[in-house]
Amino acid sequence: MSLVYRPAQADDLAATDALVVAAINDLTVRHGFGPMATASPPSFQLFSLKDDPGGLWIAEDDGAILGFAWSWVCGDVWFLAQLFVDPARQGQGIGNELLARTMEHARKSGAAHKALITFTFNRVSQGLYMRHGLFPKMPIYLFSAARKMVMQTLPEPPLRAIAIDGNAATMGKLAEIDLCAIGATREKHHRYLLDDPATTGVLLYAGSDCVGYSYVGPNGHIGPLAVMEPDILKDAFATALRLASERSAENVSAFLPGTCDGVLSLALKQGMRITFPMLLMASPGYGDWMQYLPRNPGFM
Numbered sequence: 030m031s032l033v034y035r036p037a038q039a040d041d042l043a044a045t046d047a048l049v050v051a052a053i054n055d056l057t058v059r060h061g062f063g064p065m066a067t068a069s070p071p072s073f074q075l076f077s078l079k080d081d082p083g084g085l086w087i088a089e090d091d092g093a094i095l096g097f098a099w100s101w102v103c104g105d106v107w108f109l110a111q112l113f114v115d116p117a118r119q120g121q122g123i124g125n126e127l128l129a130r131t132m133e134h135a136r137k138s139g140a141a142h143k144a145l146i147t148f149t150f151n152r153v154s155q156g157l158y159m160r161h162g163l164f165p166k167m168p169i170y171l172f173s174a175a176r177k178m179v180m181q182t183l184p185e186p187p188l189r190a191i192a193i194d195g196n197a198a199t200m201g202k203l204a205e206i207d208l209c210a211i212g213a214t215r216e217k218h219h220r221y222l223l224d225d226p227a228t229t230g231v232l233l234y235a236g237s238d239c240v241g242y243s244y245v246g247p248n249g250h251i252g253p254l255a256v257m258e259p260d261i262l263k264d265a266f267a268t269a270l271r272l273a274s275e276r277s278a279e280n281v282s283a284f285l286p287g288t289c290d291g292v293l294s295l296a297l298k299q300g301m302r303i304t305f306p307m308l309l310m311a312s313p314g315y316g317d318w319m320q321y322l323p324r325n326p327g328f329m
């Protein structure tokens with residue numbers, strides 16, 4: 030046995046996706062939730078690798094990939110997008126070693142804040158993150174429902190939606206909203222979403238004021254969604270639900286922070302149900318999200 034830790038390369042990423050899917054489903058099945066993950070092209074991983082290769086690490090033994098860690102940085106926020114170890118090799122210190130390497134990525138990037146989203150029901154990951162100075166901040170629930178049910182009683186959209194384009198003024202507006210909502214700008218990530226023809230992004234307007242943005246994926250999944258003020262989050266989510274319902278996907282879904290009462294109540298009222306309970310963990314002082322719905326635990 031010769032376990033090595035090395036930077037990831039582009040041609041590792043299909044294998045790391047298979048590892049991540051297997052580790053997620055092992056965990057969710059063990060906890061009675063059934064399988065959660067399916068394989069997908071590692072597009073965002075590849076994007077991150079090209080952007081900043083220091084954030085992606087592999088644990089390998091005789092050519093077999095046993096673990097994968099992936100973090101990205103925007104401004105002074107570092108985010109751990111994935112940390113997964115082969116179920117047959119968990120509990121042997123591999124996750125700890127990979128995490129130490131991505132934490133070094135955070136240190137070298139000069140990030141002031143660190144965050145991640147993990148499974149509420151995984152004691153191992155939470156204990157490991159606490160050991161590295163990341164603490165539980167708030168629950169984040171994946172809510173989902175059949176699109177037809179959500180559509181039935183939806184109110185008229187409270188906000189006006191205008192398609193996001195790549196021009197400088199739009200990018201400036203998105204940066205302003207992100208700074209208010211999550212404390213960092215993410216132009217590169219908005220450009221990544223804009224380049225995905227299946228994803229629709231809109232700026233949200235109350236009258237003539239731009240108050241937020243929202244994206245919807247081809248599968249009816251809402252997020253990221255961000256607003257300038259906490260008070261507008263419910264209206265933004267109601268508008269996003271309407272936009273998601275107008276697509277042809279079978280379901281509508283979103284990750285909703287446990288601190289956003291109005292949004293949680295609206296989701297339940299529209300017939301949405303909690304499918305997976307997740308948890309935001311962060312370095313002290315970060316993660317009071319009252320104006321933000323993440324896209325998923327990797328994109329944030």
Ligand SMILES: CC(C)(COP(=O)(O)OP(=O)(O)OC[C@H]1O[C@@H](n2cnc3c(N)ncnc32)[C@H](O)[C@@H]1OP(=O)(O)O)[C@@H](O)C(=O)NCCC(=O)NCCS
Nearest residue numbers: 112113114119120121122123124125147152153154156157
């Ligand atoms: C989470 C995961 C990446 C950790 O990797 P690993 O190689 O199994 O973990 P390690 O052996 O390096 O470290 C385990 C540490 O977790 C902590 N831990 C384990 N059980 C714990 C418990 N019940 N309470 C508190 N801490 C606990 C301990 O610090 C332990 O280290 P120690 O045994 O040296 O004290 C891996 O188990 C995994 O892939 N799990 C499934 C997917 C997942 O949840 N990934 C995280 C997504 S964000």
